Amino acid sequence: MPSSINEAFWEAIDKLVSESRIVIDRPKGSQHPDFPSIVYPVAYGYLSGTTSMDGNGIDVWVGSAFSRTVGAVMCTIDLLKKDSEVKILLGCTSNEKAMIYDFHNHSENMKGLLITRE
Template sequence: MEYNEEFWNALDNLVQQSKVVIDRPKGTVHPKYPDFLYRVDYGYLKDTTSMDGGGIDVWRGTDEEQKIDAIMCIVDLTKKDSEIKILIGCTEEEKEKIYHTHNDSPNMKGILIRRL
């Protein structure tokens, strides 16, 4: 598969033109699933639209350079949908946590696509 710099540039533009809203900070639990703990800040891009009708989801890490590192492409069998999640400023440890967040359940699977 070919690496597409224009894809990453388009994501950069989208994030730069949007406000990142962190509505589920690290350490909080999911509003519907009390056993689900957010281990990295999670939110969305304001005034954008994703497959679930909400804003495009983002994971925001603690790396000083807050650039787009990767995306997670996920399939959720419970909701019967798929989405991408944009990773912004995530350390390798945070990427690992995010990857497991989307793969430790039998009903959700995801792949991590790193930016080169």
């Protein structure tokens, strides 16, 4: 696949992020509202004014090296909800990307694929 197509994807997602307000509704270390045993390893929220496949804002993980340039995306499948989503990773270190990957692959019902920017 031509690299220009890949770069066009990253440029488009960067534009989406730059034109949106980031809302963090689950700070690092907070518990999932429905499953208290699940703790968010990195700040988690959404892009205000956007719509994801679940009808809510596009999900975003914001790491400790905060940057508005997208470093990766996580494609997820939830077998219980029978849905899929794309989650944006901003300013995440390699360690934070690994924690996010583990977060989305912690059960048989949730699987994620991490796609990093080259």
